[in-house]
Every structure is written in structure tokens, then in C-alpha cells.
Amino acid sequence: MFFALLILENVYTRKVRTLLTGFTIAVTIMTVVAMGILTHSLRETAVSILRTGTADFTIAQEHVTDVLNSSIDQNDLQVIQQDPDVKSAVGILVEPWRLDDDHPFFLRIGMAPEDTEPFGVTLVVGRLYAADSSNELILGYRAARDLDKRVGDRLVVGNVDYEVVGIYSTGQVFGDAASMMSLVGLQAQVRKPGTITLAFVQVAEGADIEAVRARIEAALPQLATIRTESDFGRVDRNLELLKAANTGVSALALVIGAANVLNMMSLSVFERTREFGVLRSVGWSRIRILIYVLAEAFIVTLAGAAAGVALGFGVVHFLQDVPTLRGVFTPTFSSDVFTRALSITFGMAIIGALYPALRAALLRPLTAIRHE
Amino acid sequence: MNDQPAPAIETRHLTKIFQDSHVRAVDGVSLEIGAGEWVALTGPSGSGKSTLLHLLAALDEPTSGDILVNGRNLKSYGNLNHYRSHDVGLIFQLHNLLPNLNALQNVRIAMVGTGVGRRESATRAAELLASVGLAARTKLRPPALSGGERQRVAIARALANGPSILLADEPTGSLDAAAAESVMELFNRIRGERNLTILLVTHDPLVAACADRIIHMRDGRLIDEADATPAARNLVPPWKRAGSQGAI
Structure with a gap:
């Protein structure tokens, strides 16, 4: 419990960095969610016309x-x-x-x-x-x-x-x-x-x-x-392109988000090198240090992602009223979109924080304590 | 059969050679420190005293030789984390407190992962801070504490898991004379209360004079007491001076 409080304390203490990183992650996840809902909804709408009636x-x-x-x-x-x-x-x-x-x-x-x-x-x-x-x-x-x-x-x-x-x-x-x-x-x-x-x-x-x-x-x-949704790509390449773009955006979001987390956590680990040395000197294990750093990244990333999902909803709501999409685009909130957003969030946190966390965990206590 | 208790600290031909500079920082040191003994380790800068202390604290690995603590060889520890958290308490010159945590939290970090419950860790940390005279300063962060107070928090942290050995690296090096004297009085008191073995690295003859025994190092080796500066032998610790209350 105290360990969890320590992690939260670290996040809270570095407010500006946390907010900036969280904001970047929020924008990234917002893009993923909005793009995901838009693609899914457009596909649903387009596919729905092919399913009208009792046709096989x-x-x-x-x-x-x-x-x-x-x-x-x-x-x-x-x-x-x-x-x-x-x-x-x-x-x-x-x-x-x-x-x-x-x-x-x-x-x-x-x-x-x-x-x-x-x-x-x-x-x-x-x-x-x-x-x-x-x-x-x-x-x-x-x-x-x-x-x-x-x-x-x-x-x-x-x-x-x-x-x-x-x-x-x-x-x-x-x-x-x-x-x-x-x-x-x-x-x-x-x-x-x-x-x-x-x-x-x-x-x-x-x-x-x-x-x-x-x-x-x-x-x-x-x-x-x-007959099935997967057949749809044979007769509508626009949506296939949109789907591909959506996948590309997700991949890009993962890279951008991970780079941000990597940047934040690398800086944080560098600044706190002496702290990790002290913690090792009082008996903290390498695994505990690893969890300590990863958990911090996860908290910031998850908080950013939660804000991103909310912003994503806002963007979708806004897009609904854009004249070029009115009547064509009715948002359908698929669980796939949120699963993807969550996967990207965890991906960003793990890819971005793993190296700094390993670096912190593998520091030699004496070298870390002497770090200026 | 030998019924004599094992020394609290024993080193056998302990050597540390820094690979990058090929310097023999510790050169075949063999020493014994009895349980409950207070030993001051002195010597000029670069004599290897801090390196020896770091080897004893398991913060660094010796090139050769053995370290036995309470009769157990450090090489037999599969995991030195337990040794660092429970068997020895370490105090640094620059206290090394975490600046974003208050005094109480700084003591509690030593109990993380040791199986001590949340309430017990808070209670124990508060008691330790009270015992070093900081009962009213538990919520303050290091920047709000004086140098002497920070060092007391560091001492409380070192005692968090009830070690039998206290290793201190120049604990008064960054303190003024009054604060240094006060910290030494605290060392004396906690040694009495907890039957601690203390190994203290210092440059200060007055601080060294507080110890039961002074060991001198030069060029990585222990030297005879007779070869050391005689100044320390003529000094009197603060609690032995006339009019001292022996308390903080």
C-alpha cells in the first residue's frame, strides 16, 4: 500500500512533466478513438445498405x-x-x-x-x-x-x-x-x-x-x-483504404506515445539515479525498482488514455454535426475501438518505460548513489 | 570447540582493485570487529576507508577475499537485498534522503518489501523519528530540515529494520561542530539501547575519538595504531566531558 502511495507521490510531485506527457498521450489516444469510431461507423453504415432486406x-x-x-x-x-x-x-x-x-x-x-x-x-x-x-x-x-x-x-x-x-x-x-x-x-x-x-x-x-x-x-x-463484412473490401476500396489508414494511425500513435513515455521516463530515471541507488542500498530488489518505474509510467499513460477516450468521444460528437458527414455517419461505439485504444495504451507504457525501468533496475547501487 | 561468539564483522584478505584505474583501493585487509563495538575508520583521502565500508555494506563487490558478518560469509547470500535491508544500516555523508518524501516516508521506504505492514511501518517510523528527537518534524520534507535533522532522519532510516550493524560513511562530514557533536551523542545512545556494532568512517579526530577503537588505513591497508596521528587518542567524546548530560 505504501509502495503504491510512493508511486502516486512521484507522479504528483512531477506535475508539469506528468501533465505534458499525459496530454500528449491523451491527444494520441483521442486520435485513435475518433479515427476508430469514424472508420467503424462509416463501415457499418456502408455495410448496412448491403444487408438491407431479407437477401442472402x-x-x-x-x-x-x-x-x-x-x-x-x-x-x-x-x-x-x-x-x-x-x-x-x-x-x-x-x-x-x-x-x-x-x-x-x-x-x-x-x-x-x-x-x-x-x-x-x-x-x-x-x-x-x-x-x-x-x-x-x-x-x-x-x-x-x-x-x-x-x-x-x-x-x-x-x-x-x-x-x-x-x-x-x-x-x-x-x-x-x-x-x-x-x-x-x-x-x-x-x-x-x-x-x-x-x-x-x-x-x-x-x-x-x-x-x-x-x-x-x-x-x-x-x-x-x-455475404460477410469481410467480403466488403472487394467492392469498396475507399473503406479498405480508410481501414488501412486507421491501422496506420494506430501504429503511429503507438510510436508517438511510446516515444513520449520513453522520453519522460528516461529523463525521470536519469534525474533520480541517486534515488534508485539509495533504494537499492536500503534493500529494494531490482524487480521492485522495475515495478516502481513501470507503474509510474502506467499511471501517467492510463490517466492520459482515459482523458484521450473522453476527448475522442467529444471529437466524434463534433464530427457527427459536420455537414459532409451528416446522415452518412452515425457513431457506433464498437468494443474493438476501445480494445485497440487500451492495447495501444499498454503498448505505449511497456515499450516506452521498459528501457528506462530496466536501466534503473540494473544500476549498480554505488554508482547510482555517487551520481551527480 | 570454540565457544567464543563470531565477530560482528570480519574480513579476510579483502581486496578491491578498480578495473578501470587498476588502483588497489583495499589491499588485503583482514580485521575483526566485535559485537557491540564502536570502531572508527580513519585515514587520508584515497586511503580506501569508504571503499572498505561500501564492500561491507554490499554496495560493491570485492575483487578477492571474504567478508563475514555475524559469522556468515556474504558469498553465501543468494540475495543481498535482505542483507542490505536487515543486517546492516547504512548512513551516508550527504544523508541521501528522497527530497519529495517527508521524514516519515523517508524512514518507511526502508521497510518496503520487507513484509512489514502499512500500519506497523508507519508506527515504527514515527517511533524511530521520535527516538532521534524528531517527533515533531515527521511531516517535513528534507529541504525544510536542518543538516543535523536530515542526518537524524537518515539514522532512523538505517535503523528501520533493526540491523545489528551500523555502517556510517562520514556521517558528520557535512555538519557544523554542534550538529556533529549532537549526532555522535545520538550514535552513542542508540548503540547502548540496541547493542549496535558501529563502523564509522571519518576524517574528524573528534568524531573518531568517540569510538572504542580507531583503525587507520593508508594506501588500502590497515596500519598500526602507533603509526597513526596521535591527535585522536587525546580527545574526549562529548558525553565524557564534565557537565555533559549524555543525552540529546
Whole structure:
């Protein structure tokens, strides 16, 4: 107990150094947490659109930078539908549009009205648009709330003045912040006749899903089937790059944090060389000295990390309101992010403090006592 | 069969050669110090007296020879930490207190890892500080204490785990005459109370005169008392002077 108090006393005595090191660690961990939550949330949001409805898997064009840039020929959809084990295949066209500064990424989803139910769309109020309509749409409830629109209101998107004929819910953030309209109407408006962005496939009961996927990919090699989150990288390289950047930031954070801890503890051990000599002369073991120094580093690092996590939450909260991310980015606080932050914290403390702690522990008592 | 108790400290042909300078700081020293004896180790600078003390405190390793403490060879200790914490108490010239800890904490650090409980260590440290006359100064940090008071804290720390031997390296070297005299009186008292064996390195003849026996060193070797300066033999310790109360 007294040993623990001694460690705390040392941290408290060197307030300025502790605060500066803690601050650096806090900023580092804040970056890791914010970047981690941002990446995870963006991935979750993007992946969620591929999971909408009751489909067994989703199909997109392979190796595009962004899943929304996927372009599938509607004839390919017919090839897919002809597979004997495919129960249904629904094609949608997704087109982003900049409504205004607050809604820079407003999505229009073109879909045949009869496909909305299998896609997982629940009409909350109003009616569906007509199959060949060019000026009717339904709004996700989040979008309707955000845009303050009700059934019967009008919404200008691009150069089309749409009538809001219904409000829907999908249970997915991405879908609920978007709008849906006639597939044919949207294809005509964006001049992409016969083109869809994604296809959602449901296989017949008892069929081998992997076998169906393999057949589709063999028949249409330009397409990729996505069933799990890990498949997502095949159709969206942006998120993979973001994930890689996140890993890079974490590695960099570890190096920066460890360097700071190393700097602080090296200086501390150097300044306190005589102290370690005295402690050894009164019978402290090398292991105790090692723990003494490591524990001090851990306290400063953990305190900094705790502040960093809090700051990370603050940054995420702030990012939520950034116009370019509104409606696209809804924070999801994954335990992976905190596990990573905690691992980096311990990594920083161990890598940064081990050398100074070993140096302190291995000092010869007499040499240490004579240190000026 | 020899029923005589083993000497508190015994060295046999103890030698320390510094590898970098090839200096024989301690050159074949053999000595015996009986239990409860107070010995002053004197000699000119560089004579090897501090090196000898450091070897006895297990702060340094001898090049050759043996050190036996209460009959046990230091080479037989698997772990010298216990020896440093329990068998000997060490006092330095510059007290070597930790400046960020108060007097009580400075004494308690010697009890860390010895199995002494938190309350007991606090109680024992307070009692030790009271016994060296610092009952009212326990919460003060070293910068707030006088030189003599700091040395008393160092003495209390050296006694924390009840060693039978006190090794002091110039304990009055940084003190004025009055403080030095007071510290010597304290040494005399605690020796009586605890039956301590004291080996004290000093340059000061007056301090040396407080000891039961004076050992002289020169060039790393013990020399005959007759060859040493006679000054110390004519001096009288403070507690033997007329009018002294023998207490602090």
C-alpha cells in the first residue's frame, strides 16, 4: 500500500512533466478513438445498405473505389434470376445528390415498387410511388424528419420537383436517411438506362448459398458477391483504404506515445539515479525498482488514455454535426475501438518505460548513489 | 570447540582493485570487529576507508577475499537485498534522503518489501523519528530540515529494520561542530539501547575519538595504531566531558 502511495507521490510531485506527457498521450489516444469510431461507423453504415432486406447476399461490381460507383447491367440481373437456386434478385440504382450544405450526400434509391417489401422497406405512412413515375418519391423517416417533410409535401432534387407520397422505414441508418423512387424514372433522369448499382439475391430454401455465389461469380466475373463484412473490401476500396489508414494511425500513435513515455521516463530515471541507488542500498530488489518505474509510467499513460477516450468521444460528437458527414455517419461505439485504444495504451507504457525501468533496475547501487 | 561468539564483522584478505584505474583501493585487509563495538575508520583521502565500508555494506563487490558478518560469509547470500535491508544500516555523508518524501516516508521506504505492514511501518517510523528527537518534524520534507535533522532522519532510516550493524560513511562530514557533536551523542545512545556494532568512517579526530577503537588505513591497508596521528587518542567524546548530560 505504501509502495503504491510512493508511486502516486512521484507522479504528483512531477506535475508539469506528468501533465505534458499525459496530454500528449491523451491527444494520441483521442486520435485513435475518433479515427476508430469514424472508420467503424462509416463501415457499418456502408455495410448496412448491403444487408438491407431479407437477401442472402448482395452483388456489386468488383474493385470499384466506392460501392456506390458500382454499375451492373440489368441484363446481368436476368442471368442471376435464371439460376435455378435463386428465389429472387432485386436490383436497385443508388444515386447521391447534394441537396444543400446540410445534406451533401442525399441518396435517391431507384427500385421497382413491388421489390420494396422483399428489400425490407416498411411503409410507415402514405403510399408507394407508381412503377413508371418520374416525380413521386417516398422518404425515409430520418430524411423526412430532417427535411421537415410530410406526405403531400414537395421536394426538389436535381431539376425534378418530386411529390412526397409516403414515409418508410428500413431499420438501417443509411436507408432511413434516403429517398426511394421508381427505378425506371431514376434511370431516365440520371441517364443510366438499364443500369443498377446493386442486386440483392435470395436463394431458394435448402439451396447451397456458397454454390450459388460461386456460379454467379463464374458466370459474371466482373461482379462480386458479398455475404460477410469481410467480403466488403472487394467492392469498396475507399473503406479498405480508410481501414488501412486507421491501422496506420494506430501504429503511429503507438510510436508517438511510446516515444513520449520513453522520453519522460528516461529523463525521470536519469534525474533520480541517486534515488534508485539509495533504494537499492536500503534493500529494494531490482524487480521492485522495475515495478516502481513501470507503474509510474502506467499511471501517467492510463490517466492520459482515459482523458484521450473522453476527448475522442467529444471529437466524434463534433464530427457527427459536420455537414459532409451528416446522415452518412452515425457513431457506433464498437468494443474493438476501445480494445485497440487500451492495447495501444499498454503498448505505449511497456515499450516506452521498459528501457528506462530496466536501466534503473540494473544500476549498480554505488554508482547510482555517487551520481551527480 | 570454540565457544567464543563470531565477530560482528570480519574480513579476510579483502581486496578491491578498480578495473578501470587498476588502483588497489583495499589491499588485503583482514580485521575483526566485535559485537557491540564502536570502531572508527580513519585515514587520508584515497586511503580506501569508504571503499572498505561500501564492500561491507554490499554496495560493491570485492575483487578477492571474504567478508563475514555475524559469522556468515556474504558469498553465501543468494540475495543481498535482505542483507542490505536487515543486517546492516547504512548512513551516508550527504544523508541521501528522497527530497519529495517527508521524514516519515523517508524512514518507511526502508521497510518496503520487507513484509512489514502499512500500519506497523508507519508506527515504527514515527517511533524511530521520535527516538532521534524528531517527533515533531515527521511531516517535513528534507529541504525544510536542518543538516543535523536530515542526518537524524537518515539514522532512523538505517535503523528501520533493526540491523545489528551500523555502517556510517562520514556521517558528520557535512555538519557544523554542534550538529556533529549532537549526532555522535545520538550514535552513542542508540548503540547502548540496541547493542549496535558501529563502523564509522571519518576524517574528524573528534568524531573518531568517540569510538572504542580507531583503525587507520593508508594506501588500502590497515596500519598500526602507533603509526597513526596521535591527535585522536587525546580527545574526549562529548558525553565524557564534565557537565555533559549524555543525552540529546
